[in-house]
Amino acid sequence: MNRRIFLKNGSLALVSLGFAPAFFTRAAQAAQTKRKVLVTVFQRGAVDGLNMVVPFGEKAYYQARPSIAIAKPGTPGGAVDLDGFFGLHPRMAALQPYFKRGELAIVNATGSNDPTRSHFDAQDYMESGTPGRKSTRDGWLNRYLHAREHEEASAFRAVSLTQQLPRALQGTAPALAIDQLGRFGLRAGDRGDMMQSSFEAQYAAAADSLLKPTSKEAFDAIRQLEAVDLAKYTPQNGAVYPNSGYGQALKQIAQLIKANMGLEVAFAESGNWDHHANEGPQIANRLDDFASGIAAFAQDLGDGMADVMVLTMSEFGRTVSENGARGTDHGHGNAMLLLGGDVKGGKVYGKWPGLEREQRYEGRDLAITTDFRDVFAEVLTSHLGARDISSVFPGYSATRTLGLIR
């Protein structure tokens, strides 16, 4: 056993017991290459970005939304002030401290240059990373992974806490979809050990050039996960995750990060954002879940956030004006949140196009001033440290750098 593996496994076992001596943890961590982690959160269904990141400084916002606008800060049910012009929905108050401390940034008026207002197509484009091009088979996150296949890549390098691998992670680079970490592995009943070692022996001897190495990865992954006591996990620093599927996904991502299993890209999703009618109370509950999940995650990781970034996205925004059902319909530009130790936070990025009718996209939606690929590209290069991402966004070169990352 070489030193690296000993330290890796040693630290793993101790983390699971929860009383690793500080010096040992430090030594173990030093032995590993510092790996940055990107946690992507997809808000499926198109969140109303204008009630998530509220432009309370815009008169047109209140004119267009007589019954569902979020009031100005300082009034009952009012927005939580960020910078005197934008505020967060009041149920997202848990994130305000991160903004004030400069760890949370927002990119506003961002999205895809494709005009589609179909959930399906817009999600597809945001995940394939090729707006307007339907026949792209793999996702942008997978192409990133593929472009930087690490020498000793962990089986847990890319994990989606979902039942199925999302489009963004589909492709040739290995990526796992695990909806429950505890259910990962071989479930073979009483004599599970014998079955597992038998299968392992069979595949180790397989002639097939793909089955053999893939099976090794799989069985290594099972052992790695077994070394972590999943059931006994207690979030640190008093963090309380929402009990929703989304909240539990973030909690499990935190577990994977803390167990040093080589996680580099994680994916979680949050649904139920398509509020065509009676948006007010519904979005309030959803944003509460959304924000308290991220806040719990950041609290749980504590100093660990230095190497971690959470990036949120949603396929498109919603109409500036409310409709006759106190809801909003499919729109265009939206907001993304970035939270992490290396985020140059405390600022709302992106040129704000305004909400007056003539400033809107097609007279109805928030216009887009930042292509979402500019944000993704910057995260890949400045946060994850990728050098060449030309293969990740084929045919596209970032128009500029936003300076989102320290």
Added chain:
Amino acid sequence: MTNYPGVLGRTAGAVVALAMVLLTPIAVPLDAQKATSAVPRTADDATVAHVLNRLGYGPSPGDIARVQQMTVAAYIEEQLHPERIVDAALKARLAAYPTIALSTAELARDYYGPAEEIRRMERRAQANQPTRRAAGTAAQTMAGQATGQMMAGDPAMAGAPQRPEDRNQSPELRAARQKEQQILQDLMQARLVRAIASERQLEEVLVDFWFNHFNVFSGKGQVRVYLTEYEREAIRPYVLGNFRDMLGAVAESPAMLFYLDNFQSVDPKAAQKQADELAARQQQAALRRGRGRVQMAQPTPQGNQTPAERIQQLRSRGLNENYARELMELHTLGVDAGYTQADVIAVARAFTGWTIDRPRDGGSFQFNATMHDNDPKVVLGKTIDAGGKNDGERVLDLLATHPATAKFIVTKLARRFVADEPPASLVDRAAKVFLDTKGDLREVTRAIITSSEFFSAEARLAKVKTPLEFVASAVRASGADLNNPQPLVGALRSLGMPLYGAQPPTGWGDTAEDWVNTGALLNRLNFAVQLSNGQLRGVRVNVRELAPNTSETSRNALVQSLLLGHASQITRDTLAKAESPQQLIALTLGSPEFQKR
């Protein structure tokens, strides 16, 4: 029925085998025995297994002997003429899935419509509720940390992924939704029953191939309502027919028109004109109502637009290139076949007006002349000036007979039937057949599955099974009773190949690389264990028949029946450690040998 023995009942099998022996001289016409055919006159079991693995979803108990008896050549010929196979047992089984025989109009009226109607009503009702709670609840949880309990208290929010339909459903909506979901449920289950139990195995493989070639995704909007008719009427009748006919049926199918957005592709000039006319009508109506009178705000739930919004939408509407691009890149010529963006636009213009009558309510194909751009277009250097719907037809003619299309199509077929990297010699010959026969898919398929490349040693066990092939072949090989295919539908989901669930128009990939990954591999092993242990309710392996005990005799018999004797020494050694017949079967179905075909 206690034991459903896969593809053939023993009696039925004997009858068909006998019939085939008698019919052979008629069933194998002379042209099928041309010099190009490399079908061996006498074949060993391994060769027969190869044929069964490639033309179908692998052998069922008794199949090898049957094909041996009728000869491989006769079996191939039988499979190339599915219309001559009675398949009565399958027909009886499919009666359990009533929706697969219904038209889109019937499905919309009886299955999809009621749920949609309730949804519309509930949206309207919701829209009229006061928004009193919004501000109050916001204030309540400003403090933040109560969230955990709040969510825990709401059962709908706990655990499972949250979809709009999971929450706050009325009992009426839930009942209606069940009917609505039955459309796709029936379709998925019927697809599995056919793969496992149809005697027309080649036809089933080809339906899978061609559906995937012309892929549409059940999760995109109304596609799910159109899927049943799409597979039944645009794909299935043509898999051994003419390529141009299938291409035309797909082009006119509401499923494809919806999936690739062509139904809303409009000549921009025509849309502008419509908007102007509507605006003029609105203005006149306003004048009639009299100036100064305040207009009531119209409620606008999803789908019900105000006239102003409709005008705005019309003005922003125009050409949609999606279908045109994929028609050339994925359906016919293939990527990098020399067409340009100008060709894409010209083809898109040719298909303006190919739309759906009432697209949100299960309507049918309609050519709408007012949406059509009737000016001449140049596609691949040829002028298309037929006018009206014929513009699109001429484009399909042009593409269907193009040499690049021949090459692209036969390469994909050869990849499916022969190897991930199909030999160039085979591709060239089959492409020539495609062009010579003007896209006769029976002859093209025949050229591939009777080729020397198909029967070569390199092609044997060269393909990794797709999840569908793995699941169907496991059930077939083990001769399992199939009373309810639903657990298999779920298994395909966890193996990464949900039926009708490929999102992009490329469909699923067809090489080993596409299907071998860590998570899916473990799930294959888990599937083997579950199937053997009887954990898949409704799919029962007859353990006693397959492996009465764990003795060496049993083990050898199992290696023979499931792996056709093809097992490494290590695999045989691991089988010796099994403590129960169930473990024995699981270790065999989960083995690397069983993942190949």
